[in-house]
Amino acid sequence: MAESTPDGVERRLPSDEARELLALVREIARREIAPHAAEEEAAGHFPRELFTLLSRSGLLGLPYEPAYGGGGQPYEVYLQVLEELAAARLTVGLGVSVHTLSCHALAGYGTDEQRSAHLPAMLGGGLLGAYCLSEPSAGSDAAALRTRAVREGGDGGEGEEGEEGKGAGGGGDWVIDGTKAWITHGGIADFCTVMARTGGPGARGISAFLVPGDAPGLTAAPPERKMGMKGSPTAQLHFDGVRVTDARRLGREGQGFAIALDALDSGRLGIAACAVGLGQAALDEAVAYAVERRQFGRPIADFQGLRFLLADMATRVEAGRALYLEAARRRDEGRPFGRHAAMAKLFCTDAAMQVTTDAVQVLGGYGYTADFPVERYLREAKMLQIVEGTNQIQRVVIARHLVGPESR
Incomplete structure (x- = not known):
């Protein structure tokens, strides 16, 4: 099933629902995004109100399960939505992509209880996410990250992937310290998916956590001064004794790098x-x-x-x-x-x-x-x-x- 867009691009779409979705996205892009893109990018303005509109329109959770507020769309359709948004303004298209990335760990590795508790708000409740993997000294070599999460009263374990620590809810709190770098939506995100070291060196010592954006001890540095994408804030995030419960650990201890x-x-x-x-x-x-x-x-x-x-x-x-x-x-x-x-x-x-x-x-x-x-x-x-x-x-x-x- 194919159709041609106003600019002559032929779209192969799997359903009538997908065709209607692309038409909605093009209309939002034409009326709400493109007319303000140049001015707002020059001013360094992040269009948070647009992301609220996209959330209300069901566009921030397209590839995820409808049972948790997602759109249930195949990636084939979701990516074409991103293309349309990015053509109108890259800050918006990239922002939706990063938000979707930030939901991936919970949607794919969280327990049913975790997904029920958090995903509906993340996918359709107007929230915006950040994905926290890179660090000042761990970019391409992400497995060398130094941000550490220590279980209160313990040393954080050895990061093994056995039955111990499988899932979440093992009890106790984790305390996170460190710095993440190059974080899209840094300083404005409502939640962060954070990779932190809970065990020894290397990839097997890393676990994933879902951290509220307003958690005490979580602060953002001033946004980076970039040559482009000035409307999309990119900043370091500092974790200074940020406390999260074990119910916010995603997947097994030591599984975080594989999740990432x-x-x-x-x-x-x-x-x-x-x-x-x-x-x-x-x-x-x-x-x-x-x-x-x-x-x-x-x-x-x-x-x-x-x-x-x-x-x-x-x-x-x-x-x-x-x-x-x-x-x-x-x-x-x-x-x-x-x-x-x-x-x-x-x-x-x-x-x-x-x-x-x-x-x-x-x-x-x-x-x-x-x-x-x-x-x-x-x-x-x-x-x-x-x-x-x-x-x-x-x-x-x-x-x-x-x-x-x-x-x-």
């Missing part, structure tokens, strides 16, 4: 979809300009060099879309998709960087000014090559799937 990696496979698909949305927006702007702009007595779209440039841009966008949708369908069918997710994140974000660069070139001097959005698209595209695993890390992941881990 599982979430990132899905999160990378979200970044890929956002990158395609950004690339599509840049392509649309370049085509519209090329048709209207006249030089030497005719539209610049008549010149072969520019026509070929536009053709290459369109090919990159379409190829990226096909790649992220193939990965999404594998996920929906329960097949392994980690390698495809890494490929999609790598290709789509590199494509977005190239397409936005070319869009600036099409507009010439105007493309370098803030009077047109393509200079903003270019600055935003650079960020997508870095977040949720740099593109160099994606190549490591892909290579491991092909030839195995590196020799030591």
